Amino acid sequence: MxxxxxxxxxxxxxxTSSFAKLARRAAINAMIDAGLPLEFDEAYKLLREIIKEKGSNYDKHFNVLTKRVFGEEKPLLIALGMITYHNVKFALLRxxxxxxxxxxxxxxxxxxxxxxxxxxxxxxxxxxxxxxxxxxxxxxxxxxxxxxxxxxxxxxxxxxxxxxxxxxxxxxxxxxxxxxxxxxxxxxxxxxxxxxxxxxxxxxxxxxxxxxxxxxxxxxxxxxxx
The missing domain is CATH 3.40.50.1000 (HAD superfamily/HAD-like)
Structure with a gap:
């Protein structure tokens, strides 16, 4: 028994699958609006590659993203990406x-x-x-x-x-x-x-x-x- x-x-x-995609897309858009010098499709593809490489439980995907684009971490863009991602994720959490x-x-x-x-x-x-x-x-x-x-x-x-x-x-x-x-x-x-x-x-x-x-x-x- x-x-x-x-x-x-x-x-x-x-x-989790349905909202994660929406949250990541919103984060990329916020980062581009703040100066990330990539087109959306290119940036989103790069983020997906980083997630696949590091694993979904890794907590510094946006750090890696900015470092690969600029050669160094960009705190403003990282913070924007993280906050946007979490705001959208928690709004959709069901x-x-x-x-x-x-x-x-x-x-x-x-x-x-x-x-x-x-x-x-x-x-x-x-x-x-x-x-x-x-x-x-x-x-x-x-x-x-x-x-x-x-x-x-x-x-x-x-x-x-x-x-x-x-x-x-x-x-x-x-x-x-x-x-x-x-x-x-x-x-x-x-x-x-x-x-x-x-x-x-x-x-x-x-x-x-x-x-x-x-x-x-x-x-x-x-x-x-x-």
Missing amino acids: IKAVFFDIDDTLYD LFPNTMSTLIYLKSRGYHLGVISNGITIKQWEKLIRLGLHHFFDEIITSQEAGVEKPDEEIFKLAIGKMGCKAEKSVMVGNKFSEDIVGAINTGMSAILVNSTLTESEKEYIKKEDLKVDVIKDLSELRNIL
């Missing part, structure tokens, strides 16, 4: 429709709730606080704290240990098959894929390894599984 339910954050509890009701239901049923997330600890806490979700979770485990990222088993083991629960009585809910699902199963946990679909190669992997993976379209479906 499942006792602990762990969640990923981005694109699991709230929709939970998926059934996130709150599902968490309330799980807590009322006595489940222990936790987060396992790749990212910087402060940034992950900031997201949960702004979303009004931080009170729901007993433990928040990040890759920064663990020293490894999902799907490494050590981050899952750390989370289970902090929760004081056994792997076989824990489930991971996330939107990324390779990070959330495979990592959890390799640790002995159950796994549920949400807000995503399996590719053919992932289906073949599941069949080959004889894995049990539940796939749901909405967090509210957890009520029928747990």
